[in-house]
Amino acid sequence: MSTALELRGITKRFGAVPALTDVDLTVRLGEVHCVLGENGAGKSTLCHLVYGAAQPDAGSLRLFGEEYAPRRPVDALRHGVAMVHQHFSLVPTLSVGENLLLGEGPRVRLRRREVAERVARIEADYGLAVDLDARTSDLTVGERQSVEIVKALLRDPRLVILDEPTAVLGPHDLEALLTTCRRIADAGRSVVLVTHKLGEIEAVGDTATVLRGGRLAGTGRIGELGRERLVSMMIGRSVDELGSLAVATLDVLEDAAGPAEAPEAPGIPPVVVIEDLRVPGHGGAQELAGVDLALAPGEIVGVAGVEGNGQSELVAALSGAIRAYGRFTVDGTELLSRGPRDRTAAGVGVIPEDRHREGCIPSMTVADNLFLGSLGRFRRRGLLDRAAVRRAAAAVMDEHGVVAAGPDAALGTLSGGNQQKVVVARELAIDPLRLLVAAHPTRGLDVGAVDAVLSRIRQAAAGGAAVLLVSSELPELLLLCDRILVAYRGRLLGPVVPGSPTARAEIGELMVGAAA
Numbered sequence: 001m002s003t004a005l006e007l008r009g010i011t012k013r014f015g016a017v018p019a020l021t022d023v024d025l026t027v028r029l030g031e032v033h034c035v036l037g038e039n040g041a042g043k044s045t046l047c048h049l050v051y052g053a054a055q056p057d058a059g060s061l062r063l064f065g066e067e068y069a070p071r072r073p074v075d076a077l078r079h080g081v082a083m084v085h086q087h088f089s090l091v092p093t094l095s096v097g098e099n100l101l102l103g104e105g106p107r108v109r110l111r112r113r114e115v116a117e118r119v120a121r122i123e124a125d126y127g128l129a130v131d132l133d134a135r136t137s138d139l140t141v142g143e144r145q146s147v148e149i150v151k152a153l154l155r156d157p158r159l160v161i162l163d164e165p166t167a168v169l170g171p172h173d174l175e176a177l178l179t180t181c182r183r184i185a186d187a188g189r190s191v192v193l194v195t196h197k198l199g200e201i202e203a204v205g206d207t208a209t210v211l212r213g214g215r216l217a218g219t220g221r222i223g224e225l226g227r228e229r230l231v232s233m234m235i236g237r238s239v240d241e242l243g244s245l246a247v248a249t250l251d252v253l254e255d256a257a258g259p260a261e262a263p264e265a266p267g268i269p270p271v272v273v274i275e276d277l278r279v280p281g282h283g284g285a286q287e288l289a290g291v292d293l294a295l296a297p298g299e300i301v302g303v304a305g306v307e308g309n310g311q312s313e314l315v316a317a318l319s320g321a322i323r324a325y326g327r328f329t330v331d332g333t334e335l336l337s338r339g340p341r342d343r344t345a346a347g348v349g350v351i352p353e354d355r356h357r358e359g360c361i362p363s364m365t366v367a368d369n370l371f372l373g374s375l376g377r378f379r380r381r382g383l384l385d386r387a388a389v390r391r392a393a394a395a396v397m398d399e400h401g402v403v404a405a406g407p408d409a410a411l412g413t414l415s416g417g418n419q420q421k422v423v424v425a426r427e428l429a430i431d432p433l434r435l436l437v438a439a440h441p442t443r444g445l446d447v448g449a450v451d452a453v454l455s456r457i458r459q460a461a462a463g464g465a466a467v468l469l470v471s472s473e474l475p476e477l478l479l480l481c482d483r484i485l486v487a488y489r490g491r492l493l494g495p496v497v498p499g500s501p502t503a504r505a506e507i508g509e510l511m512v513g514a515a516a
């Protein structure tokens with residue numbers, strides 16, 4: 001028997017929304033099977049059905065040759081299926097060990113000694129090490145992801161589902177994760193990996209299944225399908241029709257990279273001034289150790305760097321999410337002592353790194369999330385004109401390609417990528433936008449949406465906003481930025497000129513502090 005998982009004719013609806021329609025999928029033993037598709041294509045829904053977190057309306061599943069109809073995640077775990085979710089499921093206030101003990105609920109809890117033994121074995125087998133005594137809230141994103149995977153591997157599963165595990169990872173952690181996926185498959189188990197990134201798919205995947213609009217768009221061996229075919233199955237049209245920015249960041253076609261906009265002429269007074277910006281860390285160490293930066297209107301400044309070198313703190317300090325010291329002015333107005341609302345009023349838009357915790361309120365509607373800070377403009381004689389809010393939201397959703405049941409849908413019911421589009425749309429709508437701080441704005445977005453977001457960032461700059469773009473996607477930074485700085489131990493090093501032939505090498509050196 002070489003088939004691990006077989007789905008036949010799977011259909012799943014959420015109310016009027018068809019998430020999956022008549023989908024087939026075959027995952028073999030010992031393979032990494034990639035599932036790809038645009039935002040809202042139904043990838044997460046498919047994972048949830050296999051993991052027992054939801055049930056299909058029609059169709060059947062077979063697991064290791066037997067009928068399989070999980071009613072709950074515990075059923076899946078008992079059958080040897082584990083899942084790493086799109087969003088972190090760990091309790092931040094607990095230690096890593098406590099989180100692992102907690103597992104997936106009381107009915108499948110392991111004993112403390114068992115956990116320690118299994119963690120040691122996972123480290124030996126897969127090279128995945130975690131510190132059981134560490135407090136989860138102190139871990140970097142990459143370390144948290146490792147804990148999530150160890151948690152999934154604790155029960156020695158035969159099928160591991162990873163729903164976009166790489167969306168939050170920097171290049172180093174990403175490589176480690178892909179190696180782990182390969183090792184799991186090489187050990188005779190099966191991996192279902194949901195991802196948008198073609199590089200990853202080619203690096204680690206054996207086979208791919210592509211979903212489009214909830215239907216099967218195609219399946220096959222990755223080596224035989226090739227990049228262009230995968231992309232065109234995903235978007236439902238030829239790769240040539242993709243926007244140039246997406247193509248360039250994807251590397252799908254050679255010579256497709258459009259020239260970056262010409263840098264602003266020097267001598268324009270800055271709109272944003274940051275001086276000696278500091279954020280104290282634990283035990284007196286500085287998370288941000290004094291950042292100086294001036295941005296001219298229309299300038300796009302990139303921040304590269306290995307995750308954990310102060311990028312998150314920089315974004316949080318500018319948004320007002322954490323306390324910082326020094327100076328931060330926009331159009332001469334000092335903002336460090338002001339709250340997030342005043343900063344928005346001063347024209348500061350922030351696309352935060354962790355959109356699901358900071359960027360939006362999942363239980364509220366799409367419309368309310370879009371106009372959270374600006375409902376005042378929809379008041380007529382003291383009353384909120386709900387119809388006007390709904391109409392305005394529908395227009396924004398249309399413009400940004402947000403797929404949802406409508407403006408009144410709860411944001412939490414949208415697919416991950418579509419939730420992100422809502423946050424991006426809201427911040428770009430700030431008028432006038434003087435500074436846009438964008439942290440990994442394309443993470444988790446499909447190729448078409450990547451193109452749209454990058455174009456809009458360029459448009460915002462062309463409209464006079466200064467842009468600070470924090471990203472671990474080097475092609476994105478090289479394409480868009482006028483200059484690139486590299487975060488290293490709480491400081492910004494550089495600048496690197498993106499057009500220079502040595503730009504990549506220079507950034508690489510600064511990332512490891514070689515030229516510091």
Ligand SMILES: Nc1ncnc2c1ncn2[C@@H]1O[C@H](COP(=O)(O)OP(=O)(O)OP(=O)(O)O)[C@@H](O)[C@H]1O
Binds near residue numbers: 018042415417418
């Ligand atoms: N609980 C829910 N209630 C209502 N609609 C839902 C729910 N879960 C998913 N959907 C809808 O089902 C469709 C498929 O969503 P799904 O999350 O599976 O997409 P996805 O391919 O994983 O997208 P992404 O790449 O953005 O994460 C979307 O239109 C989404 O809005």
